[in-house]
Amino acid sequence: MLQNYEFIELASTSSLPFSKTFEIKVHNSNNENYDLIAGLHQFVYNVGNDELFLNWELDGKKYTESIKPGDSAYIKPFIRHNFSGNGNLVVLRIGGKIPGDSQRELSMLGDKNLSRAITETALWFNPNRK
Numbered sequence: 001m002l003q004n005y006e007f008i009e010l011a012s013t014s015s016l017p018f019s020k021t022f023e024i025k026v027h028n029s030n031n032e033n034y035d036l037i038a039g040l041h042q043f044v045y046n047v048g049n050d051e052l053f054l055n056w057e058l059d060g061k062k063y064t065e066s067i068k069p070g071d072s073a074y075i076k077p078f079i080r081h082n083f084s085g086n087g088n089l090v091v092l093r094i095g096g097k098i099p100g101d102s103q104r105e106l107s108m109l110g111d112k113n114l115s116r117a118i119t120e121t122a123l124w125f126n127p128n129r130k
Helices: 100-107 111-119
Strands: 007-008 020-030 041-046 052-058 062-067 071-076 080-092
Touching: 041 100, 052 071
Parallel strands: none
Antiparallel strands: 007 020, 020 080, 041 071, 041 080, 052 062, 052 080
16 A cells, blocks of 8 residues: 555656656555566665665566665566655656657557567558558
């Protein structure tokens, strides 16, 4: 549940419209649900005095990694995750090579169709209109 976190939006810039920066206060969380997911690259930095844990799920497997004070971590887009413990993080979310509208459309296709869209190399139409 998101009540385990307090998100405080920090400064942003209009020159990077798909970037967001947050301070996340993790409140004594020992949440087993992977309740966080973002379509952006995330760079996480522990700015608090306490060790926190990054928990994520990938290909049906669950992982945990410690984030000690002063440590940083990177989270790929669309990875289900959560943070556990009690402390403060700063998170930079930044877009990749695919702009926001295209990324949003691709995210609605589903795994099977997304894979096809990424690996498709042939034209599906006749460019000469014949």
